[in-house]
Amino acid sequence: MNQNILVTGGTGYVGCVLTPKLLKLGYNVRVLDIMWFGEECTKQFEDHPDCELIQGDIRDETIVKRALAGIDTVIHLAAISNDPCSDLNPKLTQQVNYDAVKSLVRLSKNSGVRRFIGASSSSVYGIKSEPDVTEDLPLEPITLYAKLKAATEPIILTEKSADFVPVCIRSATVCGYSPRMRLDLTVNILTSHAVNKGLITVFGGQQKRPNIHIDDITDLYALLVEAPAEKIAGEVFNAGGDNYRVIEIAEMAREVVGGDVKIEIADVIDERSYHISSEKIKNVLGFIPKRTVRDAIADVKKAFENGLIPDYQNTRYYNIKRMRELYH
Numbered sequence: 001m002n003q004n005i006l007v008t009g010g011t012g013y014v015g016c017v018l019t020p021k022l023l024k025l026g027y028n029v030r031v032l033d034i035m036w037f038g039e040e041c042t043k044q045f046e047d048h049p050d051c052e053l054i055q056g057d058i059r060d061e062t063i064v065k066r067a068l069a070g071i072d073t074v075i076h077l078a079a080i081s082n083d084p085c086s087d088l089n090p091k092l093t094q095q096v097n098y099d100a101v102k103s104l105v106r107l108s109k110n111s112g113v114r115r116f117i118g119a120s121s122s123s124v125y126g127i128k129s130e131p132d133v134t135e136d137l138p139l140e141p142i143t144l145y146a147k148l149k150a151a152t153e154p155i156i157l158t159e160k161s162a163d164f165v166p167v168c169i170r171s172a173t174v175c176g177y178s179p180r181m182r183l184d185l186t187v188n189i190l191t192s193h194a195v196n197k198g199l200i201t202v203f204g205g206q207q208k209r210p211n212i213h214i215d216d217i218t219d220l221y222a223l224l225v226e227a228p229a230e231k232i233a234g235e236v237f238n239a240g241g242d243n244y245r246v247i248e249i250a251e252m253a254r255e256v257v258g259g260d261v262k263i264e265i266a267d268v269i270d271e272r273s274y275h276i277s278s279e280k281i282k283n284v285l286g287f288i289p290k291r292t293v294r295d296a297i298a299d300v301k302k303a304f305e306n307g308l309i310p311d312y313q314n315t316r317y318y319n320i321k322r323m324r325e326l327y328h
């Protein structure tokens with residue numbers, strides 16, 4: 001059993017659910033994160049005896065070497081993690097989402113890391129007409145964010161060797177509650193609008209968007225830590241749950257939130273539309289998401305009701321607003 005895991009970006013939206021999960025499973029977890037979104041969510045794990053939190057930049061090789069000491073598995077989440085943030089400062093994005101990944105993989109291998117799990121994105125496919133987008137289809141990334149995700153996959157996967165197991169996950173858009181909440185992700189935005197404004201604005205609405213519940217994607221990362229090397233080494237897997245049109249998600253949010261919620265349709269801004277197939281990961285690892293988009297909507301609604309997301313307009317819930325504060 002691998003004992004020591006480094007989670008880069010471990011204080012982000014996905015990381016704040018994954019890190020406590022790994023600790024609960026009995027791993028020693030080191031988190032390396034620049035902590036752009038504050039320290040609030042780390043309270044739940046920073047005092048854990050098996051957790052070490054390093055505030056630092058993955059572009060800094062000295063810190064990365066320190067963070068990698070004694071590590072068996074790296075789960076690499078740290079990134080400028082959506083399209084508008086990536087476009088805001090392309091130079092920084094290139095450094096964080098590409099250059100730093102290249103050096104992180106090299107340094108991981110040199111340091112004796114045996115497994116490297118990379119968080120890619122289903123946005124690498126771009127707009128596809130195929131009814132089910134499988135991993136073997138050509139990548140047609142549209143945005144800088146997606147292009148760099150596509151470019152880093154081979155950098156990670158070609159390092160495969162007898163004692164280095166690299167794997168990349170093309171995650172659907174994640175949804176549901178995290179102690180480091182993001183309200184800039186499709187299901188979460190629509191739920192927030194329903195709860196806080198009673199009005200859901202849908203841009204277009206006919207686009208299909210694959211989603212995955214945050215508890216499922218974090219279960220998957222945890223599963224990959226122990227998955228048989230021969231099944232995953234050098235592989236890329238789609239990971240998605242429900243595939244709905246955006247308008248269908250809005251209607252679901254209206255129904256789950258209840259009360260008088262209106263839906264208005266505005267001009268389409270983001271035309272990306274795809275339906276990903278997650279058959280490969282099901283066949284190879286038996287991984288099937290257990291939660292639904294409806295569950296995610298209900299979880300986010302409950303989090304608002306319980307005061308866990310105070311002030312829904314706070315910039316820390318929106319990556320682009322936070323990045324503008326930091327870099328402009």
Ligand SMILES: NC(=O)c1ccc[n+]([C@@H]2O[C@H](COP(=O)([O-])OP(=O)(O)OC[C@H]3O[C@@H](n4cnc5c(N)ncnc54)[C@H](O)[C@@H]3O)[C@@H](O)[C@H]2O)c1
Pocket residue numbers: 008009010011012013014015032033034035036037056057058059076077078079080081082096119120121122170171172173174175180182185319
């Ligand atoms: N959330 C999604 O819907 C989704 C979908 C597909 C893929 N992904 C990928 O999953 C990963 C996690 O996404 P998330 O939603 O948790 O994003 P997030 O923005 O909430 O978290 C990213 C974390 O990385 C940290 N970080 C950024 N630059 C850093 C640097 N230079 N050094 C150290 N830390 C740095 C940030 O402080 C943040 O805590 C990302 O790689 C993202 O691209 C996310």
